[in-house]
Amino acid sequence: MHRQSKVASEALRQSTESFIISQKAYVTVGRQDGVVAEAVMSKNQTPKAGLLIYFQNSGHLPARFNFGPDNRFIGLIPPSTPVQADHEFEPMWRGRDKNGHPGGWTGTITIAGNSSYQGILFELPEKQLRHLLDEPLGPYFYTSGKYEYCDGFGARVCRSFTIRYAGDPYNRFFLMTEEECMASDLQVRMSSIMRRNPPDWEYLNPCAVEREELSAPIKQLPQLPR
Numbered sequence: 124m125h126r127q128s129k130v131a132s133e134a135l136r137q138s139t140e141s142f143i144i145s146q147k148a149y150v151t152v153g154r155q156d157g158v159v160a161e162a163v164m165s166k167n168q169t170p171k172a173g174l175l176i177y178f179q180n181s182g183h184l185p186a187r188f189n190f191g192p193d194n195r196f197i198g199l200i201p202p203s204t205p206v207q208a209d210h211e212f213e214p215m216w217r218g219r220d221k222n223g224h225p226g227g228w229t230g231t232i233t234i235a236g237n238s239s240y241q242g243i244l245f246e247l248p249e250k251q252l253r254h255l256l257d258e259p260l261g262p263y264f265y266t267s268g269k270y271e272y273c274d275g276f277g278a279r280v281c282r283s284f285t286i287r288y289a290g291d292p293y294n295r296f297f298l299m300t301e302e303e304c305m306a307s308d309l310q311v312r313m314s315s316i317m318r319r320n321p322p323d324w325e326y327l328n329p330c331a332v333e334r335e336e337l338s339a340p341i342k343q344l345p346q347l348p349r
Contacts, residue, residue, distance in 0.1 A: 143276050145183070146182065146183045146184055146275070146276075147182050147183075147184055147274040147275050147276050147278070148180055148182040148183075148184045148185060148186035148234070148236065148272060148273070148274045148275050149180065149181050149182035149186075149274070150178055150179065150180050150181075150182075150186050150188060150234060150270065150272045150280070150282075151178070151179050151181065151301070152176070152177070152178060152179075152270075152282075152284050152286075152298055152301055153177055153178075153179060153298060154177045154179060154239050155179060155239065158177060158295075159176070159177065159286055159295075159296045159297060159298045160174055160175060160176040160177065160244070160286055160296040161174075161175045161296070162174055162175075162252060162256060162288075163175050164249055164252075164253070165249055170248055170249050170250070171246055171247075171248065171249060172246070172247055172248070172249040172251075172252040172253070173243045173244075173245065173246045173247070173252075174243065174244045174245055174247075174252070174266070175241055175242070175243060175244070176190075176241070176242060176243075176244045176268070176286075177239055177240070177241050178190070178234065178239065178240045178241075178242070178270065179238075179239045179240075180234040180235065180236060180237065180238055180239070180240070180272075181237065182236055182237075182274070182275075183236040183237065184236055184274070184275030184276075185233050185234065185235050185236055185275065186233070186234045186236075186272040186273065186274065186275070187215075187231045187232075187233055187272060187273040187329075187330070188231060188232045188233065188234050188240065188270065188271070188272040189212075189213075189214070189215050189229065189231050189232065189270065189271050189272070190212065190232075190242060190244070190268060190269065190270035190271070191210060191211055191212030191213065191244070191268060191269065191270075192208050192210070192211050192212060192244055192245050192266065192267070192268045193211065193212060193267045193268055193269060193283070194208075194211050195207045195208045195210070195211050196208075197245065197247065197255070197266060198255050198259075198260070198264070198266075199260065200251065200254050200255070201260075206247060206251050206255065208245035208246070208247070209245060209246045209247075210245070212268060212269040212308075213229070214229075214271060214281075214308065214309045214310070215229045215231060215271060215279075215329040215330075216229050216326055216329055217229075217326070217327045217328070217329040217331075218324040218325065218326050218327065219324065219325055219327065220324055220325075221324075221325070229329070231329075234272070244266070244268055245266075256288050256290070257290070259288075263287040263288060263289055264287060264288040265285060265286070265287045265299070266285070266286060266287075267283065267284060267285040267286070268283070268284060269281060269282065269283045269284070269304055269308060270282055270284070271304070271309070273329065273330035274330070277328075277330055277331055278330060279309070279328065279329070279330040281303065281304035281308055281309055282301055282302065282303060282304060283300075283301070283302055283303075283304050283308070284298065284299075284300060284301045284302075285298075285299040285300040285301075286298055286299060287299050
């Protein structure tokens with residue numbers, strides 16, 4: 124009887140894992156056609172330009188999503204002009220007050236299952252972005268960022284990436300690296316949050332699953348004998 128129970132338990136575990144793997148959100152950099160990013164220049168008198176980057180959710184469940192550049196420093200225009208982005212990556216957070224009542228949270232984007240999303244990694248003055256692309260300090264212009272998402276089953280995924288722009292004859296962006304973030308990348312920047320929220324708030328996992336049907340055993344799968 125004990126052996127049968129153990130076999131049933133292992134079968135349930137494997138079935139549950141297979142179900143989660145087949146259904147969870149799975150986000151990567153780039154579109155299905157291979158396009159990673161594009162530089163978008165203004166068509167009117169606004170002297171602004173942006174780096175448009177693409178993401179793909181190849182999973183079935185929607186992904187709650189957040190992204191941004193690694194930091195505000197984008198590059199250097201000779202002889203010594205720093206190029207600064209308009210923002211940088213800040214990890215998701217969710218809070219509640221000392222009485223357990225829901226508090227604030229970061230805004231997130233939702234990428235539906237089996238779909239793509241395009242967003243602005245950063246904005247710059249058009250002249251600065253053109254200079255970085257046309258006259259980089261090295262053979263290519265590099266930039267990097269981070270993205271994170273909730274997979275729909277309570278897991279939080281964070282990835283860092285680096286892309287480069289190659290000029291003639293390619294004139295396009297290529298994905299160079301994509302790897303897991305360090306644990307420190309997901310630490311909430313308390314200094315910025317504390318300016319908006321009370322100091323006694325508790326900060327929770329922003330991807331925690333609170334729906335009973337996802338936190339309980341999957342009903343369609345065989346249950347263990349009692």
